[in-house]
Amino acid sequence: MSKRKVSVFLHYAILIVLSLVTLLPVLWVVLSSFKPQSELFRVPLTFIPKAWTLENYLSSLAAGNFPVYFSNTVFVAVVSTFITVLINLMAGYALAKYIFTGRDLIFTIMIATLMIPLQVIMIPIFLQLKGLGMLNSLWGIIIPPAATPTGVFLARQYLVNLPDSLIEAARIDGAREHTIFFRLIVPMSKPIVATLAIFSFMWRWNDYLWPLIVITDNRRQTIQQALANFVGQLQINWSNLLAMTTIAIIPVIIVFLAFQRFFFSGIAAGSVKG
């Protein structure tokens, strides 16, 4: 083999080993969720289930509140995503295309809030939500995290580069400001809308800390909360837990596979982090 071939071979070898380290844990969980309870811990362990079964899925769905948790999470993730995209695009537009006193100050303050993580202010936030009567309401998980500095930043960044001439032309034609936003800006912002929507869906779907602070009522919990409670029990029913974990993983994997390019461009554009 030539020197170049050896180096390409090595390159692939390293990549394959590392991707096995990355993927095998996930595969192990997913495959194990299809094993009957009797096979899960039976020695010798098998990687691929000997007797494939859906019984863990059926019993998780039948037992307890799992369908409720699932639909709560879908509701929160979908509604949050809609609100997040709308209000952050609006804010980004205001900061990108208008001149007014205090604009830079508002932008700076919004970005600076990145430095105050939820973990640091969860106690006063809990009291604030309590005062507003939002505890134990799904709106308590939807509204507060909807405004995100990252969202504002990405939207502004994108909109700054849109040509002003179109907006001016619309104004000369007598269009009102909100009409310009909804009829002109929103349709032109498809890539950034997609990016924000995907990340927002993922953040909310995977979120644990907001629900932990806001929700105590068992029937209002989200999937992540339910999983955390399940794993906190003394006797863990691993078969069911693995099935529920797989159900919690599937939506984000689907979203990722469908919209991969938006993920990578979004991260590159603003080092996006919920």
Added chain:
Amino acid sequence: MKSHSKGNFHQTAAPLLFLLPNILIFGTFIIIPAIQGLRMSFTEWGVFTPVRFIGLDNFKELIADEVFWKTFSNTLVYSFFTVSLIMVYSLALALLLYRNTLKGEKLFRSLFYIPSLLSMITVGIAWRFILGDEMGIINYLLRQSGGEGVRWLTDTTLSMVSIIGVSIWAQAGYYMVVLIAGLQAIPTELYEASRIDGASPPKTFFFITMPLLKSTLLVVMVLATIASFKAYELISVMTKGGPGYATKLIVQQVYQVAFLEDRMGYASAMSIALMLIIALFTLLQFKLNGKEQDHE
């Protein structure tokens, strides 16, 4: 008609209306709570106890609180190893995958990104299943090959090692994407020039790649540091901070003291301490980077 400058439009009412939802939410759920948190740190405050102003007593108690200092040092240890190893590993991945010359590079990037899609709760569950003392697959394989099982999650030292390892596994793919973007932004002419000059690959790496990647590396370092100071979910699922206090971080302790012991004033003082640590480290990292650049 109002005046235009650089094509932007002078107006106050419309932009403020567009900003209103965000301003309301930021104000209500970040800025007011932040001020409130600071105020609470000087009080005795509980849901079931009357509020009482006690000056600096919480902070005095904090300085003498052994559990707090244990969680403090745990946080620093966790953060130091997680951040530095994430930087090394994600940079290695990025260097393997940024060139767009190998077949399948995109597929590998996606594969390495997959753990970053998962919630820390599901990551924690997966690894608890894998690292279990009796029934975990790793210990099973160790015993199969003649070794002994290892107490990955119940040994005081190993539990921290496991948490750090899993944190790296879960996040490296995300930072790999950031670093690939940084690497691809370096003009290829520079590499060509250094090749023509006969520079060896290590030389090219240290004198061209690293200096030009510095600002991206700083972003990665700052983001990973903040993320490590915020870590909560993974630990609550994998070890609950145990055994004993071995893997308990400041955030865990804040939650415990505030919501389980109902001492919100004291927990607020801890939060302020955490906030100061995050601010200090972020500032330090920016300073450090600025200084190095001055020398060039």
